[in-house]
Amino acid sequence: MPLVLYNTLTRRKDVFEPLNPGHVGMYVCGPTVYDRAHIGNARPVIVFDVLYRLLKALYPSVRYVRNITDVDDKINARAKDSGETIAVITERTTRLFHEDMAALNCLAPDVEPRATAHIAQMIAMIGRLIATGHAYEAEGHVLFAVGSMAEYGAFSGRSKDEMIAGARVEVAPYKNDPGDFVLWKPSPPELPGWDSPWGRGRPGWHIECSAMSLEHLGATFDIHGGGQDLVFPHHENEIAQSTCANGKPFARYWLHNGWLMVEGEKMSKSLGNFFTVRDLLDQAPNETQGGEAIRLAMLATHYHQPFDWTAEALRQARTTLDRLYTALRAVADIDANGYDVVPTPVLAALEDDLNTPLAISHLHEQASALNKAAHLEDKARCKGALLASGRLLGLLGQSPEAWFRGAAVGGPSDADIEAAIVARAEARKARNFAEADRIRKDLAERGVVLEDGAAGTSWKRA
RNA sequence: GGCCGGGUGGCAGAGUGGCUAUGCAGCGGACUGCAAAUCCGCGUACGUCGGUUCAAUUCCGGCCUCGGCCUCCA
Numbered sequence A: 001m002p003l004v005l006y007n008t009l010t011r012r013k014d015v016f017e018p019l020n021p022g023h024v025g026m027y028v029c030g031p032t033v034y035d036r037a038h039i040g041n042a043r044p045v046i047v048f049d050v051l052y053r054l055l056k057a058l059y060p061s062v063r064y065v066r067n068i069t070d071v072d073d074k075i076n077a078r079a080k081d082s083g084e085t086i087a088v089i090t091e092r093t094t095r096l097f098h099e100d101m102a103a104l105n106c107l108a109p110d111v112e113p114r115a116t117a118h119i120a121q122m123i124a125m126i127g128r129l130i131a132t133g134h135a136y137e138a139e140g141h142v143l144f145a146v147g148s149m150a151e152y153g154a155f156s157g158r159s160k161d162e163m164i165a166g167a168r169v170e171v172a173p174y175k176n177d178p179g180d181f182v183l184w185k186p187s188p189p190e191l192p193g194w195d196s197p198w199g200r201g202r203p204g205w206h207i208e209c210s211a212m213s214l215e216h217l218g219a220t221f222d223i224h225g226g227g228q229d230l231v232f233p234h235h236e237n238e239i240a241q242s243t244c245a246n247g248k249p250f251a252r253y254w255l256h257n258g259w260l261m262v263e264g265e266k267m268s269k270s271l272g273n274f275f276t277v278r279d280l281l282d283q284a285p286n287e288t289q290g291g292e293a294i295r296l297a298m299l300a301t302h303y304h305q306p307f308d309w310t311a312e313a314l315r316q317a318r319t320t321l322d323r324l325y326t327a328l329r330a331v332a333d334i335d336a337n338g339y340d341v342v343p344t345p346v347l348a349a350l351e352d353d354l355n356t357p358l359a360i361s362h363l364h365e366q367a368s369a370l371n372k373a374a375h376l377e378d379k380a381r382c383k384g385a386l387l388a389s390g391r392l393l394g395l396l397g398q399s400p401e402a403w404f405r406g407a408a409v410g411g412p413s414d415a416d417i418e419a420a421i422v423a424r425a426e427a428r429k430a431r432n433f434a435e436a437d438r439i440r441k442d443l444a445e446r447g448v449v450l451e452d453g454a455a456g457t458s459w460k461r462a
Numbered sequence B: 001g002g003c004c005g006g007g008u009g010g011c012a013g014a015g016u017g018g019c020u021a022u023g024c025a026g027c028g029g030a031c032u033g034c035a036a037a038u039c040c041g042c043g044u045a046c047g048u049c050g051g052u053u054c055a056a057u058u059c060c061g062g063c064c065u066c067g068g069c070c071u072c073c074a
Helices: A039-058 A073-082 A086-103 A119-131 A160-166 A205-217 A228-246 A277-283 A290-299 A311-329 A344-351 A356-372 A376-393 A400-405 A414-429 A433-445
Strands: A004-007 A012-015 A023-028 A061-066 A135-138 A141-144 A181-186 A201-203 A223-227 A253-257 A260-262 A307-309 A448-453 A456-461
Touching: A004 A253, A023 A039, A023 A205, A039 A061, A039 A086, A039 A223, A039 A253, A039 A260, A039 A277, A039 A290, A039 A344, A039 A376, A061 A205, A073 A086, A086 A277, A119 A135, A119 A141, A119 A181, A119 A205, A119 A228, A141 A228, A181 A205, A181 A228, A201 A205, A205 A228, A223 A228, A228 A253, A277 A290, A290 A311, A290 A356, A307 A311, A311 A356, A311 A376, A311 A400, A344 A356, A344 A376, A356 A376, A400 A456, A414 A433, A414 A448, A414 A456, A433 A448
Parallel strands: A023 A061, A023 A223, A223 A253, A260 A307
Antiparallel strands: A004 A012, A135 A141, A141 A181, A181 A201, A448 A456
16 A cells, blocks of 8 residues: 655655656754653654665665754854864764663765755855845844745745744844745854855854755655654744755655654643653663664654653553564574565555554554464464564564563672572572572562563563 | 644553554452463543534534744744
């Protein structure tokens, strides 16, 4: 069945057809590197990682571009406050961003352009906008003239009157129209700046994505993604800049993930409900569980819906993974090579506008089928299906033993646990159940759960 | 105020014009020395008021209500 995506441009689900058959181009707005990624930053990365995996499964060639914004007033402010240089801040933050996203099992994009490496392209694009009458220079600034574009506002569904009426900030005196936005602004000597036809300055926020998508994907490309909050003004302005500068249509399918809440409230530092990805990874019972649990929790809600991040949601994600890895652990010694086929229902769910919750429900059904499978062939088939489904979602990629045992975080060592299990087995053999239960209880209190099975006792850190 | 998206069983969360996911929690049973895990079974939900229909949780309209955006924000 065809891939269908909810397209903000048309406000309905559209059948996806790449511009060039067999080749897909996707651009997603990446981070501004001034601070560690919080869980809100993680959502689009995870969502579009699943889309990337799906596209790779469906098309022979996919080019995924996600930018790094490394010139921005927030970065400048951070440098001023901390005394560190801008380069130190952006390089470190970029590295930590990569680490955090890798921990969430997100694949690296094919191209990760940095804004500061594309200043020349931005200047060229601004020049074209001035030449075609879509931008003007005023007091060292270059501004996009929204009045020069009849369709401005159509994407985000607002009229110019509304935008003017809604303008909350004081309108800069050099603007011809209150809705005009900055393409280039002057930089004083102490701030990052580049020489340009309009003097030493730095780019506005929106122009970088227009310049970098053009450079790496061309004027017209398939998919542009980002958070819902970027629809206006960021994406509206990107469309204005790119279509006016290039004279061609811009992105064809626009996808936006919903906002993230925390325990029912908007996440903010002042409310004290602000979590970085690292905070949550550190809270996991072992170092192998955190990232995958966060990822599953995020995917358990459809990307278009608001997502309420709660401790309970994370706990449930971990329980779900316990269940799935339990099923896989029971067949750890069964070879599933040749059976790694994604079952149709899973593929169909994802092809229907990335319905990850439905896909996950199929994972559960596959785990049940695996638990019930009686014959070797059945087990291999079910295991292969579950693993292939998981891989498409970026889940279930580690060995069950790694999931359950992880690395000791303060608790008893693997050797201590094994020794206790031997001692308990002897007590059980001697029918000294009081002692056996005492050992089990003792381990439980130290975070280790024992499970007696037909093949002996297994354990996990929980 | 304008625009947009929601309100589903104890909880999370899909979906559908009639056959009413999935998981967690709960209850009963099997298995187990006891547990855990697993398996079997149980609980019949769709904000509200109208309309369309043989039939609506699903379509349409009003109302109530929650959330987001409206040039910092993923």
